[in-house]
Amino acid sequence: MENGIQSAGGTLAEGRRLRLGVVGGGAGAFIGQIHARGARLSDRWQIVAGALSSRPDVAQSSGRAWGLDPARSYTDWREMARAEAARPDGIEAVAITVPNHLHYPVAMAFMEAGIDVISDKPLVNTLDEARGLIARQRETGLFFGVTYSFAAHAMVRQARQMVREGAIGRVTQIHVEYFQELALLPAEAAWSGTPWRQDPAKVGGAATTADIGTHAHHLAEFVSGLRMTQLRAEFHRLGADQPLEDTAFMTCRFEGGVPGTLLVSQAVAGASCALRLRISGSEGTLEWDQETPEYLDLRPFNAPHQRISRGHGAGMLSEAARFVHLPRGHPEALSDAWGNLYEEFAIAIEARRDGRALPEGRIACPGLAEGAAGVAFIQAAIRSNAEGGAWVPCLFET
Amino acid sequence: MENGIQSAGGTLAEGRRLRLGVVGGGAGAFIGQIHARGARLSDRWQIVAGALSSRPDVAQSSGRAWGLDPARSYTDWREMARAEAARPDGIEAVAITVPNHLHYPVAMAFMEAGIDVISDKPLVNTLDEARGLIARQRETGLFFGVTYSFAAHAMVRQARQMVREGAIGRVTQIHVEYFQELALLPAEAAWSGTPWRQDPAKVGGAATTADIGTHAHHLAEFVSGLRMTQLRAEFHRLGADQPLEDTAFMTCRFEGGVPGTLLVSQAVAGASCALRLRISGSEGTLEWDQETPEYLDLRPFNAPHQRISRGHGAGMLSEAARFVHLPRGHPEALSDAWGNLYEEFAIAIEARRDGRALPEGRIACPGLAEGAAGVAFIQAAIRSNAEGGAWVPCLFET
Amino acid sequence: MENGIQSAGGTLAEGRRLRLGVVGGGAGAFIGQIHARGARLSDRWQIVAGALSSRPDVAQSSGRAWGLDPARSYTDWREMARAEAARPDGIEAVAITVPNHLHYPVAMAFMEAGIDVISDKPLVNTLDEARGLIARQRETGLFFGVTYSFAAHAMVRQARQMVREGAIGRVTQIHVEYFQELALLPAEAAWSGTPWRQDPAKVGGAATTADIGTHAHHLAEFVSGLRMTQLRAEFHRLGADQPLEDTAFMTCRFEGGVPGTLLVSQAVAGASCALRLRISGSEGTLEWDQETPEYLDLRPFNAPHQRISRGHGAGMLSEAARFVHLPRGHPEALSDAWGNLYEEFAIAIEARRDGRALPEGRIACPGLAEGAAGVAFIQAAIRSNAEGGAWVPCLFET
């Protein structure tokens, strides 16, 4: 760990840390923890309030573990929104890490309280809810970020810029897959931490498609720069006996008619978090794998394969270089990506609060448009599957 | 290269080498060369005759390069069939390595001459031709082998036996893909060595599906032990402007309703011969990649991944052990796989010629049934694509 | 990111964060940043004071960037030690991230002020300095941690416990190497960020051996559980023209006579931070590579290779499980390892301050003993090289 490093730059007022509240994330909730790790690592935030659980004992014990002032450790997010909005030192943003069906009411409550929102994905469960949030965001001008965190890896930013700058020529086909093994557990264990994931009322009619399919969909669009316009989907239940799908195979079209496939399954034995994107163009193919996020494989036509690794200096494009915190070979990973995301959120929120424009070309973090696109994707997949795999348009229509 | 080795066994009469003739394979024809390498490496064959080219000069010069008696270097395969059948030392089998549309008449000519046949894939271009060969084979009792060579790798045999013996539990999904980059060349160069591949009249209505799709189809069936029953296909042309598809995306069903996907493209930049099979079951996933054929990756549910490598001793199952020629870590590859295939052909043909039964459980090389299944697969894909991606049955019906 | 997670546990009083000061780490100093990332990620620390640079402007601007109270942004570490010791809310520990020759006086100054110390490696430049720190530590009872950070990866802890529990049988040979490419830069650029690294007066007579050799030495001892007793070293200058070695090849003996090799070079083109450890035993070999820290490769005798990955559940031993923050397949990396280290430092320091014993079996972070062992290693290598590669004992003698 011996190489020099240039400052990653940034526009947040020096030393200032925004005040963050968290809804969800109580004991045992992984997703709240990972939000918190990102916020801490970015050094742009302090977590000062939370509705970490609806159970008072869990809320208090989790709040103590997080070092919260007990008075700001709430059990009711509505109360939290009101109370924090009323404090002079109230939170400047809320991170929403609750089950899917609560994203909408929680986000609405904080927006009504005038507080910027950072929400986990999928954004909401219905297109109407998505439209509702968009309308409210337009009225209020509040910031709304959605944590498609994988797209915050430096090498994903590198991939996106390479595609945009023509490194693989004209994009011709896109393949993305995301495999896990969770659904192979016995039914009572498979979703033990998150039983709502197989509750149709809480996830909007799709399980795996909503949970990890949206990540795959966003990543493909983000890196290719092309929106998915149509899809055909077939749903399967290959693991534990559950109400909803644990597997979905899709073929799809992106803008310009570019064909592709999207395969997701939580019933692939031996798969942990196997999200892999391949984008082929007329001159090369790019591949990125979430489990080895520091590497981007470029396979040019009729030439040696190249493995590009994150680091200062040669070959790192500007959008990736911004997120190089450690020298090449000193690996960053998922916490660092969340740190990148929370840094972008901080920059955007501070700019909004200060009435400044966003720094030019500085922010690529996803917002309501990307969140709504994910909802449209889920709904299209559900409909296509119900129609026997028919082609269904999947762009979000406001 | 220092470890002891047990004899790979076999039942061919010691030291006897069968006499082989080759149709196709003249200068520049890769596929003829690889047949010949397999035959030589097996040490079960001597190549004594050929119709290596229809051009007399090429036939003669290629024949000289192969060390053929000039009198047995033919330019017309019909004449070759007649002449060899008439010789007391005539060929005992013919290897057919010509363009697809000639497989049928050449095979018929040699069967009529009473000579056993080894044909490249796809077997033929139409279901009727396949039925014709099957009928003739039943009448004559001749041996008919089809060179789905990838299935002759020791580790593919290992995979098949592992699946059969339950190493991954109940098979739940199957994914196979085969990517190459050839079609990205300019149209005049892409198929320069094999221009007939984009001639609908010579390949039966599909190019890439027939060429490499059949390999993917056979490999998936061979290892899973499950036949593909239905498919949906969409064809694309993503590379050079050509009459036929260079890319096909399929979803499919195997026996028992097991779902899967089959993706083939010859327009993937940077891909050489990227044939990859993944079979997932209730207890594990197996993966094999043609470009690193010595390894078989087993990923059990919730346990460390394992990489099984070919070699004597621990973990090698009987059907793979038979084809272990070199100790673990001393890699074998495609020529060795073709050697395995030609060894099986030799054993089967000698048994037939000697009126003996095939050695029990000794022969797994593909024949007319597998060849016909490939033709049915191609025809189903063509039809599904024409019908907008409808589900189409794809089992061969006699 | 969908799996449940158990709390990583810990014994620090809930919500309490220790007050940390940092010496070194001003603008452009990578090593200070990585300390800070670890402290933040652990959530056990708040950085409240610093002597980030001896240049007042840099100290102030860096202090602002870190959000320090300007009154606690010092330019002189002696003054910082005195002032912080005098404050009721003074720092509870200092992190020393300055050039090697300053480790000793800075550590002494803070120990004299009664403040616990966390020092970067190598501990100091001479054996006498090491003895001095040890004596002072014995007198004061203060905590003294040394940041051999690589040993704080979960999978390194896993490897250590596996060796101890016999997973590879009796250890028979140990190979460790650490390669970088920095020294191939032109002389004026190679060490531009850290010119003191090639200044014999500041690094105690060895450059690469002190810089990265100590990491390799510590990692080998830590995982094997065996101390290196003797070594033979040869130094080379293979890159830019510099006063000191950029490359050292060593053979060595560990306790019990176990032989090994240690190779370090900062003149290996294309190497970023290629630290790789292989420990072979009578029943298996373990391999860990710093650039892919989530994987531990176990290669049992005559059996399939296994790749063990970090995560909850199957196969994770207790000392690794403690540091599993994210589910399997959601990669952690170097910042997370530094977080682990700073968590252990916090637990140890709080226990000392509260007069409690360290939690049983809970702390494996390195301290003065490991730091002194590194100094003895460097000095032995220098002496062996000077004596033409003679065998030299390398255990630290108090």
Add this chain to the structure above:
Amino acid sequence: MENGIQSAGGTLAEGRRLRLGVVGGGAGAFIGQIHARGARLSDRWQIVAGALSSRPDVAQSSGRAWGLDPARSYTDWREMARAEAARPDGIEAVAITVPNHLHYPVAMAFMEAGIDVISDKPLVNTLDEARGLIARQRETGLFFGVTYSFAAHAMVRQARQMVREGAIGRVTQIHVEYFQELALLPAEAAWSGTPWRQDPAKVGGAATTADIGTHAHHLAEFVSGLRMTQLRAEFHRLGADQPLEDTAFMTCRFEGGVPGTLLVSQAVAGASCALRLRISGSEGTLEWDQETPEYLDLRPFNAPHQRISRGHGAGMLSEAARFVHLPRGHPEALSDAWGNLYEEFAIAIEARRDGRALPEGRIACPGLAEGAAGVAFIQAAIRSNAEGGAWVPCLFET
């Protein structure tokens, strides 16, 4: 397997196959089999005689399995040399695959009979024997090839040419290692197939160093183009209790003072045939691994890593292109490398027999010079180890 291919060329008279005899190689002898596979695959040879075993029953049964005329299946290699020399259709070369101590007398016998020699490595057990063969070869003008087979892989040829053409700049350090696990077997089993390997009288004082160390030594010299001039060696016995070393660690110097290391062990659990070469230069590092022979990794300074794979077209240098038999992605492996070697032997032997000069730049197969260099290497290692690891010169002196 669909790409066109250009003929690999060559200068052997078309269709002619040289007559080969084999000494050693009876039932169970791996090394004889691999010679035979190479000879067959090259299509330049026919094996027509053998002294496959000194036991008459084994000699006859092995001879039958190889298809030899029983009259040319000898039990005594002296008789074979005499008888074959007397036949008008006698063998044109002999392949020597017997234990090390017999290499010398067998080679001498066939040279005296005027027959060209192909010998396995190590050439012989003493420097005097090496000098004897060289003297005799000078007198007779016979061809003498030594089967350092790994150097016949296309990608090793590619590596050598890349180094020579400056792809990695000035060579600065060389590391080669070769690990196997055989010696961890119980003593009675470890060398069961080749018990003479641990018999000092039969292997000239070193076991593993002679067996696999010579491969590592040759490969390093061959690719770097630099001869090893000095070495320091330490021998260890880490596996079964045996008279000779199973492990040797060396540091060494190559021409121009380039330093390096050479590590060999047959007591590394989980290692099959792990021969790996790394050559670093001022501008890049090349790495080749015998177990994945189709890939050559180029790691340029401060640039993405490249993986070069064997195949026609882009990037393949002339000396590698000559040995491209199959298109990129259709893997070749060890049998193919032996085929390359036997092709070169055939070209050289035919040229000698026809009184023609060797084709310019066409032959890179090793001969007596390389064989003798290996003997000098073994003897230097033995001496250095005996002298406590002293520096010992290791160039062969005639």
